Every structure is written in structure tokens, then in C-alpha cells.
Amino acid sequence: MQLICAVALNGIIGDSTTNSIPWYLPRDLKHFKEITTGKTIVMGSKTYNSLGRNLPNRRNVVITRGATTLAATPDATYSSLAEAMRGERDFLVIGGEHIFGDALKYQPDTLHLTIVKTDAQGDVRFPIEGHRLTRDEFSTFDGTRYTAKERSEWMEENEISFQFVTFVRT
Numbered sequence: 001m002q003l004i005c006a007v008a009l010n011g012i013i014g015d016s017t018t019n020s021i022p023w024y025l026p027r028d029l030k031h032f033k034e035i036t037t038g039k040t041i042v043m044g045s046k047t048y049n050s051l052g053r054n055l056p057n058r059r060n061v062v063i064t065r066g067a068t069t070l071a072a073t074p075d076a077t078y079s080s081l082a083e084a085m086r087g088e089r090d091f092l093v094i095g096g097e098h099i100f101g102d103a104l105k106y107q108p109d110t111l112h113l114t115i116v117k118t119d120a121q122g123d124v125r126f127p128i129e130g131h132r133l134t135r136d137e138f139s140t141f142d143g144t145r146y147t148a149k150e151r152s153e154w155m156e157e158n159e160i161s162f163q164f165v166t167f168v169r170t
Contacts, residue, residue: 001085003093003103004035006114006162007126007133014096014124019050022120025157031164032094035112040091042084045070047095061088063099081106101127107144109169117154117161133165145170 006021006028007013014021040059043051045068052071054060062074063081070077078084081102084091092112093103104127115133132138136148146167154163 001091001093001103001106001108002110002112003100003108004032004112005095005100005126006032006116007128007130008116008118008120008122009130009134010119011125011128011130012120012122013100013126014050015122016046016124019046022122023116023118023158023160025114025116025160025162027155027157028114028116028162028164031114036092036094040088041094042081042088042091042099043094044096044099047099048072048074059088059091061091097124097127104128104140104144105142107140107142107169111146111167113165113167115163115165117163133167137170138167 005013037057040061042061045062045064048062049071054072054074060074061076061084063084064077065079078087081099093099113133128140139145147170148165149168150166152164154161
């Protein structure tokens with residue numbers, strides 16, 4: 001299991017009132033597409049509904065904990081991440097907050113993170129303090145250690161600086 005997410009320095013990844021990401025970074029979207037195309041992506045129902053459709057050339061899997069109305073018909077649904085892990089192999093978790101929190105408990109091998117150099121407005125958080133992600137090593141809440149394997153140069157779009165970092169479990 002791997003995770004992919006764009007995270008602001010203050011840990012924000014989205015805004016639940018608009019069900020959206022608080023920035024627009026085309027290079028990050030291209031990076032996301034490059035990493036996820038041809039793979040299975042797992043997400044919560046809010047993330048899926050924010051997309052409004054299945055992402056093409058990927059197996060779209062949704063975790064839904066109840067009678068949630070979905071915007072489209074995903075390739076598969078499960079009631080929990082644990083259930084999805086029994087039914088799916090080699091996948092990327094793409095959001096949201098609760099699914100990321102569940103996934104980190106299983107100590108994913110790789111975290112593909114875009115560090116967005118801003119203190120974004122929003123109320124949806126990545127379950128790791130954003131400032132930790134600017135370091136080369138950090139530990140999660142359960143003590144799992146991650147080391148930066150690859151780190152791009154800082155880029156800028158729409159007056160926002162960002163960097164792609166791949167962390168691996170050590």
C-alpha cells in the first residue's frame with residue numbers, strides 16, 4: 001500500500017464546506033496522474049464524490065461506511081480499508097482524511113507527498129503535522145519511521161511554491 005497526497009505546511013489537504021482542494025497546481029495534478037495511471041486507487045466516498053466520476057485508466061475503489069450516495073459507479077466498494085486490503089493488491093490511497101488515518105495504521109511502504117508551501121484555509125487535514133514533511137526523516141503517531149528517498153526542486157505555480165517528496169518506510 002502507498003499513499004499519495006498534497007499537503008500544506010499547516011497540514012491542510014482540503015475544505016469540507018466546498019469539498020475541494022484549496023489550491024490549483026497543474027504540475028501536481030500531472031504528477032498525480034503519472035503515479036496513479038494503470039494502478040488501483042482507494043479513496044473515501046467524499047473524495048470520490050468530489051471527483052464526480054471514475055478517474056480513467058485506473059481501478060477506482062471506494063470505502064463507504066453506510067448508505068452513502070455516490071456520484072458515479074466505482075469499480076469496487078468496501079466498508080473499510082481492512083476489507084479493501086483483503087480484496088485489492090498493490091494500491092494507492094488518495095484520500096480523504098479518515099482513510100489516510102486508517103492507512104497510516106497499516107504502515108504503508110511509500111508516501112508520495114506534494115509539500116505545498118502555504119498555510120492553507122480548510123478543515124480537512126493529513127494526519128501528520130505538515131512541518132514534519134519538510135524534514136528528511138519523521139515518525140508517525142505509532143513510531144513508524146519514514147525517510148525522504150526522492151525530493152524534487154521547489155517549483156512555483158499560481159504564486160504557490162511546492163515540492164514532490166517520496167518518503168519510504170525505514
